[in-house]
Amino acid sequence: MERSARTTNQRFQMSHLEPDVLTSFEYLKTHQRRDHCQPEVKLMFAVLSDGIECFQRYIDAKSRRCQKIFEEAQAWLLSQDNRTLFSFENICEALQLSPTYLRAGLLRWSAERRSSMHSAKRIREPLRYQFRLRDTRISA
Numbered sequence: 001m002e003r004s005a006r007t008t009n010q011r012f013q014m015s016h017l018e019p020d021v022l023t024s025f026e027y028l029k030t031h032q033r034r035d036h037c038q039p040e041v042k043l044m045f046a047v048l049s050d051g052i053e054c055f056q057r058y059i060d061a062k063s064r065r066c067q068k069i070f071e072e073a074q075a076w077l078l079s080q081d082n083r084t085l086f087s088f089e090n091i092c093e094a095l096q097l098s099p100t101y102l103r104a105g106l107l108r109w110s111a112e113r114r115s116s117m118h119s120a121k122r123i124r125e126p127l128r129y130q131f132r133l134r135d136t137r138i139s140a
Contacts, residue, residue, distance in 0.1 A: 040094075041094060041095065044086065044091045044094050044095060045091075045095060047086055047091060048088075048091050048092070048095065051073050051076050051077060051088070052073075052077075052106065054069050054070065054072075054073035055070065055073040055074055055077055055106060055110075056106075056109070058070035058073070059110055059113055059114070060113075060114075060117060076088055077103060077106060078103065088103075
């Protein structure tokens with residue numbers, strides 16, 4: 001019994017001293033990122049999608065607050081400044097998108113949207129009755 005305990009203990013010590021060739025592979029497999037996007041790229045994509053969403057959502061806004069949001073989004077999209085990290089140009093470059101192509105598409109969309117809104121306006125609003133009859137039945 002003592003002998004078998006000694007041999008297993010020796011085997012354990014011997015395998016402990018042998019170099020493990022799979023260690024680096026197993027380490028990288030365990031600790032490597034599973035998603036291919038880095039957090040900074042995800043944040044840049046979120047900023048870009050929020051800017052585009054604000055531009056599209058508030059294009060025909062009536063309230064001052066919503067108009068201001070639209071104007072800020074439009075100014076950010078049309079700006080060709082690349083000095084700040086989260087400028088439209090830098091975000092498109094980080095996401096490997098063409099800023100001029102994206103900008104042209106959004107401007108074309110807004111022009112079509114505004115032209116369809118103007119053509120869809122009615123010449124005259126339908127008549128609305130101020131007073132309604134409560135009971136249309138005639139009592140006898």
